Amino acid sequence: MKPAFFQHPSALVESAAIGAGTRIWAFAHVLKGARVGRHCNIGDHCFIEGGARVGDNVTVKNGVALWDGVVVGDNAFVGPFAVFTNDLAPRSPRFPAAARRYQSKGWLSRTVVAEGVSIGANATIRCGLRIGSFAMIAAGAVITRDVPAYALMVGVPARQMGWVCQCGARLAVDDKGKASCPTCRLRYEARGHRLFSRRAPAARITPTKKRRSAPGSTG
Amino acid sequence: MKPAFFQHPSALVESAAIGAGTRIWAFAHVLKGARVGRHCNIGDHCFIEGGARVGDNVTVKNGVALWDGVVVGDNAFVGPFAVFTNDLAPRSPRFPAAARRYQSKGWLSRTVVAEGVSIGANATIRCGLRIGSFAMIAAGAVITRDVPAYALMVGVPARQMGWVCQCGARLAVDDKGKASCPTCRLRYEARGHRLFSRRAPAARITPTKKRRSAPGSTG
Amino acid sequence: MKPAFFQHPSALVESAAIGAGTRIWAFAHVLKGARVGRHCNIGDHCFIEGGARVGDNVTVKNGVALWDGVVVGDNAFVGPFAVFTNDLAPRSPRFPAAARRYQSKGWLSRTVVAEGVSIGANATIRCGLRIGSFAMIAAGAVITRDVPAYALMVGVPARQMGWVCQCGARLAVDDKGKASCPTCRLRYEARGHRLFSRRAPAARITPTKKRRSAPGSTG
Numbered sequence: 001m002k003p004a005f006f007q008h009p010s011a012l013v014e015s016a017a018i019g020a021g022t023r024i025w026a027f028a029h030v031l032k033g034a035r036v037g038r039h040c041n042i043g044d045h046c047f048i049e050g051g052a053r054v055g056d057n058v059t060v061k062n063g064v065a066l067w068d069g070v071v072v073g074d075n076a077f078v079g080p081f082a083v084f085t086n087d088l089a090p091r092s093p094r095f096p097a098a099a100r101r102y103q104s105k106g107w108l109s110r111t112v113v114a115e116g117v118s119i120g121a122n123a124t125i126r127c128g129l130r131i132g133s134f135a136m137i138a139a140g141a142v143i144t145r146d147v148p149a150y151a152l153m154v155g156v157p158a159r160q161m162g163w164v165c166q167c168g169a170r171l172a173v174d175d176k177g178k179a180s181c182p183t184c185r186l187r188y189e190a191r192g193h194r195l196f197s198r199r200a201p202a203a204r205i206t207p208t209k210k211r212r213s214a215p216g217s218t219g
Numbered sequence: 220m221k222p223a224f225f226q227h228p229s230a231l232v233e234s235a236a237i238g239a240g241t242r243i244w245a246f247a248h249v250l251k252g253a254r255v256g257r258h259c260n261i262g263d264h265c266f267i268e269g270g271a272r273v274g275d276n277v278t279v280k281n282g283v284a285l286w287d288g289v290v291v292g293d294n295a296f297v298g299p300f301a302v303f304t305n306d307l308a309p310r311s312p313r314f315p316a317a318a319r320r321y322q323s324k325g326w327l328s329r330t331v332v333a334e335g336v337s338i339g340a341n342a343t344i345r346c347g348l349r350i351g352s353f354a355m356i357a358a359g360a361v362i363t364r365d366v367p368a369y370a371l372m373v374g375v376p377a378r379q380m381g382w383v384c385q386c387g388a389r390l391a392v393d394d395k396g397k398a399s400c401p402t403c404r405l406r407y408e409a410r411g412h413r414l415f416s417r418r419a420p421a422a423r424i425t426p427t428k429k430r431r432s433a434p435g436s437t438g
Numbered sequence: 439m440k441p442a443f444f445q446h447p448s449a450l451v452e453s454a455a456i457g458a459g460t461r462i463w464a465f466a467h468v469l470k471g472a473r474v475g476r477h478c479n480i481g482d483h484c485f486i487e488g489g490a491r492v493g494d495n496v497t498v499k500n501g502v503a504l505w506d507g508v509v510v511g512d513n514a515f516v517g518p519f520a521v522f523t524n525d526l527a528p529r530s531p532r533f534p535a536a537a538r539r540y541q542s543k544g545w546l547s548r549t550v551v552a553e554g555v556s557i558g559a560n561a562t563i564r565c566g567l568r569i570g571s572f573a574m575i576a577a578g579a580v581i582t583r584d585v586p587a588y589a590l591m592v593g594v595p596a597r598q599m600g601w602v603c604q605c606g607a608r609l610a611v612d613d614k615g616k617a618s619c620p621t622c623r624l625r626y627e628a629r630g631h632r633l634f635s636r637r638a639p640a641a642r643i644t645p646t647k648k649r650r651s652a653p654g655s656t657g
Contacts, residue, residue, distance in 0.1 A: 124578035140343035359562035
């Protein structure tokens with residue numbers, strides 16, 4: 001039976017857990033044990049390791065490596081050459097004095113990219129942390145701690161510069177802690193240092209039909 | 220007829236608009252609709268998308284992706300793993316709540332790299348801006364605004380640290396706003412916060428003969 | 439005779455100087471004249487240029503390019519998408535006004551990564567400098583000057599934030615300039631602004647037997 005996903009002739013796909021409608025582009029490599037959901041786009045020169053998990057409707061742009069321990073939620077965008085990690089104090093496992101560290105998986109530190117997050121081009125994501133849903137990480141930022149949902153993070157180390165809507169537009173939170181998206185009208189309210197959407201989360205929206213895209217298109 | 224450009228056997232070249240004397244190296248991918256000029260060098264693992272345009276005599280080092288909306292002028296140098304963007308507020312186009320944003324090309328934000336610019340290794344170039352001719356961007360810098368011609372830009376976000384000559388040497392501008400390159404003797408003068416060359420622009424220099432380079436050489 | 443190293447079927451290996459037990463993974467490219475030691479792991483999409491030298495027991499994660507002029511010592515770890523350079527003021531060698539600069543190798547600036555160093559993911563290493571043995575460079579850091587042995591370097595530009603042991607653990611140096619690793623008990627003493635191990639250097643440790651690793655494992 002023909003698989004329900006598309007694989008560029010030059011891509012290497014060793015995993016059987018690729019969802020229907022997903023496209024995997026040139027020179028990408030998906031290892032055995034990696035799990036990729038439905039309707040994803042995995043760009044040229046990507047690498048998805050066994051143990052990595054990618055949700056549905058995710059866009060992974062070119063040159064991204066997703067390691068064992070990295071989980072990417074539904075509807076997320078991972079920008080080109082964004083770099084993940086999974087070891088907070090790496091040494092070469094071939095270095096005799098470090099070999100003991102790598103005999104078990106105790107060295108492995110996980111990263112959660114929640115649903116709808118956007119990670120900017122060439123951003124660096126230190127491991128052992130969680131990026132909250134719909135957060136937006138600027139291009140070139142270095143993330144060194146947990147990121148709240150809807151936060152816009154910029155710089156090295158990244159600091160929060162504001163809030164963004166599920167649709168990506170900037171939000172202005174008023175002095176009563178309310179915000180309304182100027183683009184899509186979705187409304188939010190702040191409680192403490194966190195922002196919440198005032199309607200059902202986007203993950204419950206009925207998915208639209210499968211979207212076609214040209215090979216290598218930015219989307 | 221044999222094409223007048225060189226293509227490594229492992230490279231994928233789907234564009235017909237590649238200039239004579241250009242070399243495209245291993246595991247690179249040039250999409251249909253991309254335009255690359257003459258006597259360029261496109262390094263291993265590069266990606267050039269439909270809609271991207273590259274001038275003549277350009278060196279693009281390894282691992283660079285040039286998107287739709289990115290224009291690179293003649294004689295430019297794009298360092299290894301420099302990262303471009305073309306969307307200021309990206310979301311996954313597969314995310315239902317963002318699908319409307321990607322129905323037209325309104326999301327696309329352009330980048331112009333003018334002639335003779337050097338972009339350092341692993342630099343990040345935010346989109347919607349112009350890098351002026353012969354500017355030099357340091358390795359690891361993040362460019363977040365327009366860059367004047369001949370400016371040396373360093374850091375995150377990048378700030379101007381000085382001026383450079385067309386040949387790449389640092390320039391010292393005196394208190395009368397004059398500078399003379401210690402290496403190639405080209406002279407400059409400042410007007411306001413801009414620097415101008417006092418002879419005909421380099422683009423009018425008669426090109427030298429086609430240059431040979433070994434496969435994968437740094438050049 | 440079958441070579442004593444492993445090469446993924448999609449890798450391109452043009453060098454004859456690859457040590458026994460080394461593994462070279464998918465879409466990697468090792469040029470003629472590159473030298474790689476024994477028991478190394480070279481990740482997917484790596485590029486090793488003629489003139490680059492890699493010691494024994496080195497782990498080079500995905501997407502790293504090692505240029506002519508880059509020397510990586512025994513037991514080092516080079517994180518994913520760490521970026522090296524070898525030209526402090528690059529211009530396109532195809533740009534006629536810069537062609538003279540590239541007629542000899544005078545432009546080439548070397549980088550030494552000493553034994554046991556760890557370079558973090560997406561770090562940028564400016565050329566013309568030395569990273570001292572067992573130093574640890576944080577993910578996303580930009581190295582712009584020489585780094586002392588055992589130093590922990592963080593940020594852009596990178597600054598020293600502390601000391602690390604050969605095994606990777608953080609060290610606390612007391613007011614007498616002594617430190618003892620909480621993990622492996624190795625002892626150190628400071629003299630001036632430098633730290634020294636109080637036993638024979640790790641390079642003299644007898645190497646353990648060749649280590650097996652699954653294809654594409656993080657190690």
